[in-house]
Amino acid sequence: MLFLKPKDLEPAVKLGDTVLSSFGILGKLIYDFPIPDGKDIEIYELTFPSPLIGASFKSESDILDIWLRMGLGGVIFKTVMKEKRIGNARPRLQDARIHGEKGLLNSLGLPGPGIANFINDIVHSALWEYSRPLGISIGGDTVNEYVENIDQVQTVLQHHTLPYFYEVNISCPNTENGQTICEDPATLNSLLCAVKKTVSNPISIKVSPDVSNETLSAIGEICATYDTILINAGNTQYKTPDEVGVKQINFAMNGGGLSGPAIFQRTLEMVSLFAQFNIPIMATGGISTIHHVQALKEAGASLFGMATALVLDPYCIPRIHSRL
Numbered sequence: 250m251l252f253l254k255p256k257d258l259e260p261a262v263k264l265g266d267t268v269l270s271s272f273g274i275l276g277k278l279i280y281d282f283p284i285p286d287g288k289d290i291e292i293y294e295l296t297f298p299s300p301l302i303g304a305s306f307k308s309e310s311d312i313l314d315i316w317l318r319m320g321l322g323g324v325i326f327k328t329v330m331k332e333k334r335i336g337n338a339r340p341r342l343q344d345a346r347i348h349g350e351k352g353l354l355n356s357l358g359l360p361g362p363g364i365a366n367f368i369n370d371i372v373h374s375a376l377w378e379y380s381r382p383l384g385i386s387i388g389g390d391t392v393n394e395y396v397e398n399i400d401q402v403q404t405v406l407q408h409h410t411l412p413y414f415y416e417v418n419i420s421c422p423n424t425e426n427g428q429t430i431c432e433d434p435a436t437l438n439s440l441l442c443a444v445k446k447t448v449s450n451p452i453s454i455k456v457s458p459d460v461s462n463e464t465l466s467a468i469g470e471i472c473a474t475y476d477t478i479l480i481n482a483g484n485t486q487y488k489t490p491d492e493v494g495v496k497q498i499n500f501a502m503n504g505g506g507l508s509g510p511a512i513f514q515r516t517l518e519m520v521s522l523f524a525q526f527n528i529p530i531m532a533t534g535g536i537s538t539i540h541h542v543q544a545l546k547e548a549g550a551s552l553f554g555m556a557t558a559l560v561l562d563p564y565c566i567p568r569i570h571s572r573l
């Protein structure tokens with residue numbers, strides 16, 4: 250209102266990030282929490298000291314660093330595409346509310362530096378010093394683009410002994426072709442077949458809560474035929490601004506991805522569905538409490554990805570740890 254512009258949450262988030270990363274030596278008191286002993290999870294050759302993982306949605310190192318200090322067992326970088334992108338028109342991030350629960354509606358549209366710049370940055374990233382697994386989330390407009398992006402990262406990272414895995418993001422609701430592969434298991438099969446020729450690192454397949462259970466089952470069956478695959482169930486749920494209490498004037502796109510506690514039930518349902526395939530499962534979507542983690546663990550998940558909870562209240566990390 251102040252600037253006679255539609256409301257936009259992005260500047261507030263950026264300001265918050267700047268404040269969070271400006272505490273200098275005081276940060277030791279505010280951010281440093283130990284991970285309790287004995288919570289290690291081994292997935293293929295990777296050891297996650299805590300099962301709580303930063304889901305793919307941020308790439309700023311100083312913010313990822315804070316969450317690792319607070320106790321995350323690993324983080325996944327924001328999805329990177331081949332070319333540099335500015336993403337969708339703004340406003341594209343808003344507070345959302347559905348069934349009385351708070352969340353976020355975003356249609357960022359995968360803004361990012363492009364794969365070449367991303368590789369230059371991560372190869373020297375200070376985050377490797379934590380020796381916790383880092384996930385490299387790859388997007389693409391075509392199967393070839395995914396394969397080429399992974400090849401480019403692999404060409405550089407394979408010469409370093411770093412704990413990393415790939416995440417293939419086939420579930421972005423905010424780009425033109427973001428969900429195409431998730432809706433077409435046969436294409437996912439071609440993609441995995443091509444990538445597996447050169448990559449032995451674990452690969453997480455991030456699926457969408459918006460596709461049918463039948464399609465998810467077909468994806469589970471395909472993933473079970475490959476080595477070192479894990480399933481990440483899942484991503485944001487597509488909603489119109491109207492459905493989540495956001496005025497259309499405050500959202501440039503006709504719809505976006507809802508995140509936060511309101512999507513938890515679907516995450517639980519997806520984990521239960523994938524449990525039959527005997528593949529490690531990461532659960533992502535609506536997690537913020539020990540109760541969420543316990544329910545998902547009972548359903549078959551080993552890792553728990555969080556995004557919105559880290560924005561709304563990152564102290565949920567030590568809180569969950571204290572009861573894990």
Ligand SMILES: Cc1cc2nc3c(=O)[nH]c(=O)nc-3n(C[C@H](O)[C@H](O)[C@H](O)COP(=O)(O)O)c2cc1C
Pocket residue numbers: 304305306307327328342353355357359386418455483484485507508509510512533534535536554555556557558
């Ligand atoms: C602002 C924002 C940006 C996101 N960007 C990505 C992304 O680049 N790649 C991806 O796989 N998921 C992305 N996500 C989805 C999250 O990783 C996560 O799957 C989703 O938010 C559900 O988890 P949550 O309820 O804990 O937030 C994004 C989510 C938000 C809120």
